[in-house]
Amino acid sequence: MKWIPSELHTHTLHSDGQHTLDQLVQSALALGIDCIALTDHNTQSGLQDRQRVQAETGIHIVPGMEWTTFYGHMLTLGIHDYVDWRSYGIYDIEQGIDEVHAQGGLVGIAHPFRIGSPICTGCYWEYPIYNWEKVDYIEVWSTLMPAIKKDSQRAYAWWTSLLNEGHRITATSGRDWHRTEDHDAPAAITYLGTEDEDQLWYSLDIVQTSDTPFTDHVELEPKDNSVLTAMRQGAVTITMGPLLTFTAHVVNPIHDNHAKRYSIGQEIDCPQDQILKLEIALDTICRQKHYLLVDQSLRLVVNSNQGILFEQQIPVQTEVYDCELVQAEALSWVRVELYGYFADMYSMIAFTNAIYITHSS
Secondary structure, eight states: OEEEEEEEEEOOTTTTOSOOHHHHHHHHHHTTOOEEEEOOBTOOGGGGGHHHHHHHHOOEEEEEEEEEOSSOEEEEESOSSOOOGGGOOTTOHHHHHHHHHHTTOEEEEOSTBSOOTTTSTTOBOOOOOSOGGGOOEEEEEESSSGGGOHHHHHHHHHHHHHHHTTOOOEEEEEOOBOOOOTTOOOOOEEEEEEOTTOGGGGOOOOOOOTTSOOOSOOOOOHHHHHHHHHHHHTOEEEESSSEEEEEEEEOOTTTGGGSOOEETTOEEEOOTTOOEEEEEEEESSTTGGGOOOOSOEEEEEEEETTSOOEEEEEESSOEEEEEEESOGGGOSEEEEEEEEEETTEEEEEEEEOOEEEEOOO
């Protein structure tokens, strides 16, 4: 997999942000981010310079919009035509989701437990969801230093409970980026996994000149499809610093090295009475100049629908760790978490999305 450092929740002065698109992208580049989603509130007008900015900077800009309603904020990614939230009430949000999906787009619940009215109208998620298969992702970490925020901790626990109920929903982080200050606390990064052979990520964008008229129709590009595919598949891992990933395979005593590896977001069949082996990779080199992780003993955890299955103290260095799960028949999902001191606080530093497990007889 090639892991793309991304930020999926941003705003410009076309809604309530303080950046132009050029300024937002320059701030993203300064943080080692390769991809952003522009999700202005209830408008796509900020995308008018998208192709020019992409061509000039090399950063990819996914077209999006944040439905900013009285009952919750919903992120939409990859839509090419405007979808109006005002047509739907609190009990029929799923009809609006269907309209986004009809365009091939994705929907995500933004900062579901942020304080709502009257402090932040609609920021708290109140929409009832009757069919969780319609929700593509949840922004479980939100704003700067999210792991220490109570609303992010509640969202993380909610996502975990949904996994335990059998729903396969992708978790992301979102800075909810409105401005950039010199004294900003650290932000999390959402890494999106694409296949190594997927050359679409490296394709050149077509330059939109200033003479090209802007319309409400937003053309999708090959890179957009790579991003949306990663999100749909749950090939996503989130971190404040080092890149944390893992793979899984069923142990074959005779040809273990030839067993197929399954990556984050995928489903693996583990027959009963078989051993599930995880290979956990910590990469402290990727984006290392963009964060500070002091030398310490980190806590590496394998979590699941059965709770914590494995934990180990590890150093701050690039390494691969093996873990064998000998009673895998009760598992429906596993993920990896990393804890330690970051920005002078002890908290979760990184977590992956799940690998899902089925069991044949």
